[in-house]
Amino acid sequence: MQFPQDSVGVVTPAKYDHTQPFALVSGKELPEFSLVYETYGELNPARDNAVLVCHALSGSHHAAGYHQELDAKPGWWDNLIGPGKPIDTNRFFVVCPNNLGGCHGSSGPLSNNPATGNPWAADFPLVTVTDWVRSQRLLRQHLGIERWCVVVGPSLGGMQALQWSIEYPDEVELAVVIAAAPRLSAQNIAFNEIARRAITSDPDYHQGHYQHRNTKPRLGLMLARMLGHVTYLSDSLMHQKFGREKKQQSGQFSYDPEFMVETYLHYQADKFAGFFDANTYLLMTRALDYYDPAAAFDNDLADCMASARCRFLVVSFSSDWRFSPAQSEELVTAMLKSKREVSYACIDSDKGHDSFLLPHGEYHRMVRGFLQFHSERLWNTRIA
Amino acid sequence: MQFPQDSVGVVTPAKYDHTQPFALVSGKELPEFSLVYETYGELNPARDNAVLVCHALSGSHHAAGYHQELDAKPGWWDNLIGPGKPIDTNRFFVVCPNNLGGCHGSSGPLSNNPATGNPWAADFPLVTVTDWVRSQRLLRQHLGIERWCVVVGPSLGGMQALQWSIEYPDEVELAVVIAAAPRLSAQNIAFNEIARRAITSDPDYHQGHYQHRNTKPRLGLMLARMLGHVTYLSDSLMHQKFGREKKQQSGQFSYDPEFMVETYLHYQADKFAGFFDANTYLLMTRALDYYDPAAAFDNDLADCMASARCRFLVVSFSSDWRFSPAQSEELVTAMLKSKREVSYACIDSDKGHDSFLLPHGEYHRMVRGFLQFHSERLWNTRIA
DSSP, X not given: OOOOTTSOOBOOOEEEEEOSOEEOTTSOEESOEEEEEEEESOOOTTSOOEEEEOXXXXXXXXXXXXXXXXXXXXXXXXXXXXXXXXXXXXXXXXXXXXXTTXXXXXXXXXXXXXXXXXXXXXXXXXXXHHHHHHHHHHHHHHTTOSSEEEEEEETHHHHHHHHHHHHOGGGEEEEEEESOOSSOOHHHHHHHHHHHHHHHHSTTOGGGOOGGGTOXXXXXXXXXHHHHHHHHSOHHHHHHHTTTOBOTXXXXXXXXXXXXXXXXXXHHHHHHHHHOOHHHHHHHHHHHHHOOGGGGGTTOHHHHHTTOOSEEEEEEETTOSSSOHHHHHHHHHHHHHTTOEEEEEEEOOSSGGGGGGSOOHHHHHHHXXXXXXXXXXXXXXXXO | OOOOTTSOOBOOOEEEEEOSOEEOTTSOEESOEEEEEEEESOOOTTSOOEEEEOOOTTOOSOOSSBSSTTOSSOOTTTTTEETTSSEETTTXXXXXXXXXXXXXXXXXXXXXXXXXXXXXXXGSOOOOHHHHHHHHHHHHHHTTOSSEEEEEEETHHHHHHHHXXXXXXXXXXXXXXXXXXXXXXXXXXXXXXXXXXXXXXXXXXXXXXXXXXXXXXXXXXXXXXXXXHHHHSOHHHHHHHTTTOBOTTOOSSSSSOOBHHHHHXXXXXXXXXXXXXHHHHHHHHHHHHHOOGGGGGTTOHHHHHTTOOSEEEEEEETTOSSSOHHHHHHHHHHHHHTTOEEEEEEEOOSSGGGGGGSOOHHHHHHHHHHHHHHHHHHHHHHHO
């Protein structure tokens, strides 16, 4: 198979094993952990072109390219990452790990607890955005990189980029925070809670210890995903995509899926439940709920941002109601108040929260321009 | 106990027994049915002051007053119905039935199937908005009323008011359609489908035949209600009410309810699951999905409205995103296009869909003014 010229092509995940204990924000400790990750592009001799890509709830380390030539789909951010693309692998060395607690190869509920030799399952401790940043920092050191040229992420990934800028201000040059929020709203927490309750109400959940019973809370995870899916789309997009269309030969007057939107949600949820782990879903949503860096600053977000040193690009999408432009704007306002350097764009899109996954021209131009301009400025300073 | 002067006081539900077969839109037939209903005020000698109040998904026939002197709460629309209130019982004779398929005393899944002597449960046939209107028409005849002075309802109740105006144009003088829509959007159908799937995924659902097993799909119904509840509130109201506040002595780093919004949702859902029937929830949401009077007019809503003869008041609420102002405005536009007489107000409220339950001044003034002005005009014509 011939890949397009702007594809990173076939990629092979790598693994970083941290063999020391790792203290978590909760007070618990992991005896050791592994992060699976992918890289695209080359680290330059000055080692100052590294980009950390942080993934969202259902993402993984597989952000670009293909694992095998016959893969039907590339990584989740393939339209943004590659040679000549906005995150240009001719220019940058891109690193994308699977988050701690994830279900795609990094230590998490599916991996073995070294103390027992069995999967951690529900005993895997809750981790926070800060824990992710600290584990990513160990990966950075392992890769021989002193600081990130860029930390970038959408949604939950944007929270990680933000936390990097606050916690390790000298280790990030540029932070790109896309479709994220400095803290979840009550409505957003409520949606997460309903999703979690759907999973834990499933009798196959077994307090999270479903694996060794050879089962999983599939119906609960499907419900969680259906709800997530609806909230990631906009009302207007759903209207365009489905309207009130029905399946052909729909049997009227029953509770079977009959409208196209019902069939679509079932299909998507079924697919998702096939590859995603329910314990990871719980853990990721709780990390979202808990993230609130301003809490330690008496809820003053401007005070909280005062420690940051990097340049920011903040991007929101007009029809995103799960992580609304207003939430991005609250962040930008706080950054300006604390005199941080920030560019902001609310991209006009009718695709809802999922816009961050899509190749919207203005959005991609914004990311490309910001990264190109400011990385060149940095590299020119270095050469000078 | 002394009731306020503007309360209808203690009310006693009545029952209408229809002992003939009743054909449903689905093609099925009920061998007989009963409607439980309440009335407030007096039918005047001319019998032209009757108001039909149609309830929403989780409502009932108990719209105003108290069943017993010690009741903690009055009926669901008590702030709107009573002596001197916007639906003024000094002026109007108000009738509010529990919908067919409901769970508050009318024939439905909880009542007995005469063919078996056991509760209908999931064998109670699906009913539609049109079926409700037709059963309400039989109740009207039973009460010796020739036509409704007013048909009024919120949400699903607004759809019934609309259907009355279309199907029986000579039997309605005034129709008040509040926080409703002429057809659900794809997003709205999707939320209904997730709620239904939560119920039917509960192992205590037993294909809807849970009663004779002495159980009910309580967790599924709770999930459905939590989701409903979040979508009936606005993001801004939830922010004001709960923000990111936590319970005192919250145990961090667990999936137990910790944020106030979580505790609140559990409390509300638990209460709801205590009195509402899951089969009725399924049936009511499906009736919502199916309602689409324009479908028979090649989706031309203006054509569909052309048969109506009554005067309309349409009310929406600015922060209602489950039945958005845009949906009310689509209806109003169609009414204007077909030259119907319609007054419309989008009430500025931050309380979301639930605004229809609340005593918002401008909203109540609008309903009061419309009913008073146009009923007097009608009655003056009669006297003249």
